Amino acid sequence: MSYRSSLELAFILKCAKQGRTIVKCELPPIPYEADGRSRLYYPDFIVDGCEITEIKGLGFIYEKKKNEIEAKRKALEYFCCVNKQYKAKFVTNKDIEEEFKKKAKRLAIKSEGVYLKSIRTKRKRVKK
Numbered sequence: 001m002s003y004r005s006s007l008e009l010a011f012i013l014k015c016a017k018q019g020r021t022i023v024k025c026e027l028p029p030i031p032y033e034a035d036g037r038s039r040l041y042y043p044d045f046i047v048d049g050c051e052i053t054e055i056k057g058l059g060f061i062y063e064k065k066k067n068e069i070e071a072k073r074k075a076l077e078y079f080c081c082v083n084k085q086y087k088a089k090f091v092t093n094k095d096i097e098e099e100f101k102k103k104a105k106r107l108a109i110k111s112e113g114v115y116l117k118s119i120r121t122k123r124k125r126v127k128k
Contacts, residue, residue: 008044008055010096010104015047017100022047032075034068041072046086052076053089 001024003009015022022045029040045053054076056062056069073090080088093101 004044005055005057006101006104006108007057007093007096009108010100011045011053011055011091013103014096014100020048025052027052030072030075030079032071034071039068039071041075043076047089050086051089052080052086053091055091057093059093 001012001022003012012022025043025046027043027046029042032039032041043052044055047053054072062069073088076088076090080086
């Protein structure tokens, strides 16, 4: 399964430990408006076949894009009201235990280790 952040991977690990079914969301994009512009929103996962789940970290990016994230949340909640077989869930880093976040970071570093090593090597060469 693909993921775009260590927090998403931590959520996948948590669901796996709980025996929950998790798949990458393949629903059509959900339209929403933010800052006067029409946009499309692609939720992260579907859990147990009915829970459309979005993963968001509560940090600098969240604060910077708070209005856009709230617009996504409202659009997802509306989508789930119309499509009653689904329920909406926003998950933040506060909802995921440290054990899963630590394991996800270790796994992400291992899977990208060669890439990270090559970046570090290039940086050292540039500094000389």
